[in-house]
Amino acid sequence: MKLIFKFTLLFLLISMGVFFLGGLITYQVVKKEIDEEQERFLLERLDFFTRWIERRQPTEPFIRDKIQVYPLESGIETEVVFSDTVVMHSTLERLEPHFKLDVTKEVQGRLYRISIYDLIVEEDDIVDSVKESMIKFYLLLTVVMLIVGGIAGVVLFRPFNQTLEQIKSFRIDQKEPVAFDKTGTIEFNKLNDFLREMTAKVQQDYRSLREFAENASHEIQTPLTNAIGKLELLLTSGDLNEEDTNRVVATLGSLKHLSKMGQSLNLLTKIDNREFESIESVDFSNTLCLAIENFRELIDLKSISLETDNQENVMVSMDPILTAILINNLLSNAIRHNHEHGFIKTILNHQGFSISNSGIAPAVEPNALFDRFRKDRHRGEGLGLGLAIVKKICDYSGFTVFYGYNNQTHHLDIAFNT
Amino acid sequence: MKVLLVEDHVDLAKNMHTYLSKEGYVCEVSESVEKAMSKLGGFKYDVMVLDIMLPDGNGLDILRWVKQTDSEMGVLILSAKNSLQDKIDGLELGADDYLAKPFHLAELNARLKSIFRRRQLQGSSVIEYQGIQIDTEKHEVKVKEVLLDLTRKEYELLLYFLVNKNRVLTKQSIAEHLWGDYIDALDSFDFVYQHIKNLRKKITQAGGKDLIQTMYGSGYKFAAVS
DSSP states (O other), X not given: OOHHHHHHHHHHXXXXXXXXXXXXXXXXXXXXXXXXXXXXXXXXXXXXXXXXXXXXXXXXXXXXXXXXXXXXXXXXXXXXXEEEEEEEOTTTOSEEEEEEEEEEEEEXXXXXXXXXXXXXXXXXXXXXXXXXXXXXXXXXXXXXXXXXXXXXXXXXXXXXXXXXXXXXXXXXXXXXXXXXXXXXOHHHHHHHHHHHHHXXXXXXXXXXXXXXXXXXXXXXXXXXXXXXXXXXXXXXXXXXXXXXXXXXXXXXXXXXXXXXXXXXXXXXXXXXXXXXXXXEEEEHHHHHHHHHHHHHHHHHHTTOEEEEEEOSOOEEEEOHHHHHHHHHHHHHHHHHTXXXXXXXXXXXXXXXXXXXXXXXXOSSOGGGGGSTTOOOTTOOSSOSXXXXXXXXXXXXXXXXXXXXXXXXXXEEEEEOOO | OXXXXXXXXHHHHHHHHHHHHHTTOEEEEEOSHHHHXXXXXXXXXXXXXXXXXXXXXXXXXXXXXXXXXXXXXXXXXXXXXXXXXXXXXXXXTTOSEEEESSOOHHHHHHHHHHHHHHHHOTTOOEEEETTEEEETTTTEEEETXXXXXXXXXXXXXXXXXXXXXXXXXXXXHHHHHHHGGGOOHHHHHHHHHHHHHHHHHHHHHTXXXXXXXXETTTEEEEOOOO
């Protein structure tokens, strides 16, 4: 529910209580006023009848509508007493509550008990009218509040909705900071200030991280190039004995490994940093076809038989660079973790891509292979990052990847989830 | 051939200098944008090896400036970032080639020779050594006037040997030259061996000398047996 409507409802709920109390108070005030009026009216009537008794000096009880006068033989005078009573109403022909005045009074030396009663406003009429006016007021208030709420929701919350839109379209790698408009509301200004600081901080952190990843790559690769060059010059000098040569070659191998690791970790970082944002419709079939051509020779050299069941024109929405990296990783894995005269089978259709290849069983739990640096102890040449990269690219592109091993065959299935 | 090396890592520049000098190149080193600009203003070079990340600026700025003034010079970009964007930017600005760090010196040499051939040797694209002729334009190899039937990889391998003759080439460097980043170390060494075996066979069958020497443990050397 919209905040403004919650607020309106709460307001209406509270005002219902207030109106109820207001009704009670109104009733009390009106009732008191009317009672006073009635007392004054009855006292005036009493004066009138007193004067009438003075003139007529009745000896018989005098009973008329709304007045009873009884001459008394003995007794004492009393104060005027007001009370409520129920009397048959002459025109309405039903019992109605009336206001009554009783007094025993001495007029011209004789005692009279005088009762006067009348009805100016009926009590339930007061209740009814108070109730009715309160309900009408309340309905009016409700309607007004709903209209005001609707308008206020649009007008007052416009800056808030604007902020929401800006945050929704915020991209961490955008260069310029998010510019929020100044609003007339303190709360929204506070929110905008906070968001401005936070997004600026996030952008700053992202930039530093990205720069760090790039610089780290640079700072690692350049000394590695230097070291490799030095060792190659050493080899070229030709003065080394066999043992030294082997050491130099082994060192070269390690340096190459280090460099590749740096590049792979850099790639993972880049994916994490969402640097591959050019999501477009990529011809997966074509990319796969080109990659297979590139690997054809390596496949032949290892006498691996390749069986393909690839549909053409399979379009996938992902970053084209990542598509190539993904396919290259899968194919080179399938070749590397294969044996001579083994096989590779690829199936591509609009639902997904699957690649299976012969090879010995992995020593670690299948799905742990997706973790970084999890690799088979039997084969030390890999970096242990290949499948981590595959997994990361799949996650990033919204694909599901599954690895399984049976019948001496590795299976890797990717579902495009389109 | 005059080469200007623009590289801020002095030691690395020294490696390139040493390797290329032995090839008969005249090399000069600049370690900053400013120094490179002043050298380029005063002298003429055939090829420039250009590192993109320099302490006082971006190497691509030098490239931009060079392409406005001297379109004759070949440019090879070095980059540690190995990012596709850098590569595209560089080539679009008119660089001839792009080499990602880390690279093998033999690879650098082969790329420079290739640039040099493309730019300078119009008409004479034939490299000859010990009776082996490579026509780099037609992609043909002749041994004693007999045309060899080589696969693309075998041709590339032979050319790589020839431009780096008398040098030890590690199996790693050969594998990377032939297959680039598609391949991981150990497996590829067998492949290198198979290609070399085939190449040897084809050359000797055509009556050529087997100039590919196996250097124990380290790799191969293409040289006349002394």
